[in-house]
Amino acid sequence: IRAMMVAKRIKPADWVTWQVGALDPREDTGVQQWWRDWRTQALGGGVETGDSPPAGSMLCLLTGEPVEPLLTQPKISGLSGVGGLSMGDVMVGFDKAAFQSYGLEKSTNAAMGEAPAQQYVDALNHLIRQQKEATGKNPSRRTNAMMVYWFKEHIPPEEDPFSMLYGMETGEQQTASALAQARKLLDAIRSGNRSALGNNHYYAMTLSGASGRVMVRDWMDGQFVQLVAHIEAWFTDMAIVHREGGNRLAPDPKFLAVGGSLVRELKDLPASTTSVLWHAAVAQLPIPQPLMAQALDRFRSAIVKDETFSHARMGLIKAYFVRQPQGKALMQPYLNPDHPDPAYHCGRLLAVLAKLQQAALGDVGAGVVQRFYAAASTAPGLTFGRLVGNSRNHLGKLEGGLSYWYEQQIAEVMKKLGDQFPRTLNLEGQGLFALGYYQQLAALRTPKKDSSNSNSNSNTEGESK
Known part of the structure; x- marks a missing residue:
């Protein structure tokens, strides 16, 4: 047996099982029943109804029945990629005297019988294994925290809202955007065509490992219809015009593409940030300002390095403002020439001046x-005077018609700014500046024949960068 394990490269933490001929004992109902009876009776996992509790028994926290409590809990495996140990981690553990009370030893401080404890461990191992299999098929789901979930009633994969949030997994989902899928499912529930789904519930939690323990970072549960509505709202709020302009929105961003837009590499995304984003998406909560600030830092870095714009990053900045009071009416996926905040129009003006310089001088490097x-994005009052003044030199290098067109563009934006530029911009002003710059640039890249339809809600497939 040892030689076989070495040949198959079986690790000490791997699970092994037995096979008798062509029979897998785990699938045999007789073996399963024998195993349950043996664990319950021979190992003292429970007390028969009507019997007096034996000496040393305690009430199980899971079942409420008197049991002989376990000294140590079974280990949960599969969290080594999110901070856990390869040999497994415990959900409940009292391995130090400081954790123990009332003279109780180890896990008797949270009394559980062996059978119910093994049941919750088996259930978690199953959920973790499902997520690891999904991650193997889609590496973009790999991060420093693991989200596991289940439903009260079975849900087909193509109708799984969490799968829509993560990204297109099934063949049917790949034929439509995540937003369209969520809206279709939500309409079916509300119209009564799928009324049974309205009574379903979801349960979700975020897990990671820490020093041999399982850390539950977040817990959520609620009605299935609310979950679908929140996922639909997430994609609606994240919708942003495509960076190349035209009459189209950017592709629906996968959940971890949004998180990845905050860091250089997805593996650098803290588990706490993943949990906060997950909660914002599933529970339709506001985007925390620190995350918007991170997105702005990455956006500024991309500007300096002349990198391609990240749709997911710009969508997150937009979603931050959409989820503020009155934000939904003011912040649109496409350019909003009537936005009331001067910071937004300062960003627009910089985009126009940048395109003017490119038209006049071509590629000039920096x-x-x-x-x-x-x-310009922090102190526009001290910066734009020189930039606008220098634009006259660029206008002089263009032919009459093109020069006049750029003059009109500059004048239109300046009219929105009024008599003077804002002296400085706070963090939210800098966010609006970034959105104004991005959306104006996309509008300038839009052919005139498409500009009249720029408020279309059309979407395309795939994952944004």
Whole structure:
């Protein structure tokens, strides 16, 4: 047996089982029943109804029945990729005297019988194994925390809202955007075509490992219809015009693409950030300001390095404002020339000036955006005077018609700004500046024949960068 294990490269923490001929004992109902009876009776896992509790028995926290409590809990496996140990981690553990009370030893401080404890461990191992299998098929789901979930009643994979949130998994889902899928399912429930789903419930939690223990970072549960509505709202709030402009929105971003837009690499995304984003998406909560600030930092870095815009990052910044009071009416996926905040129009103006410089001088390496974005987005009152003044030199290098068109663009934005530029911008102002810059740039890239339809709600497939 040892030689066989070495040949198959079986690790000490791997699970093994037995097979008798062609029979797997685990699948035999007789063996399963014998195992339950043996664990309950021979190991003292429970007390027959009507019997007096034996000496040393305690009430099980899971069942409320008198049991002989376990000194140590079974281990949960599969969390080694999110901070856990390869040999497994415990959900309940009292391995130090400081954790123990009333003279109780180890896990008797949270009394559980062997059978119910094994049941919750088996259930968690099953959920974790499902997520690991999904991660193997879709590596973009790999992060420093693991989200596990289940439903009260079975849900087909193509109708799984969490799968929509993670990204397209099934063939049917790949034929439509996640937003369209969520809306279709929500409409079916509300119209009564899928009324049974309205009585379903979901349960979800975020797990990670820490020093041999399972850390439950978050717990959520609720009605299935609310979950679908919240997922639909997540994609609606994240919707942003495509970076190349045109009459189209950016593809629906996968959940971890949003988290990945906050860091250089997805493996650097803290488990706590993943948990906060997960809660915001599933429970339709506001986007915390620190996450918007992270997105802005990454956006500024991308500007300086002249990197491709991340749809997921810009969608997250937009969602931050949409989920503020009155934000939904003001912040749109496409350019909003009537936005009331001057910070937004300052960003628009920088985009126009950048395109003007490009039209006049071509590729000049570090252009006006790379050189002045940081200053313009924090202190526009001290920066734009020089930029607008220099634009006259660029206008003089263009032919009459094109020069006139750019003059009109600059004048239209300046009209929205009024008499003067804001002296400085706070964090939210910088966020609006970034959105104004991005959406104006996308509008300038939009052919005139498409500009009249820029408020279309059309979407495309795939994952945003």
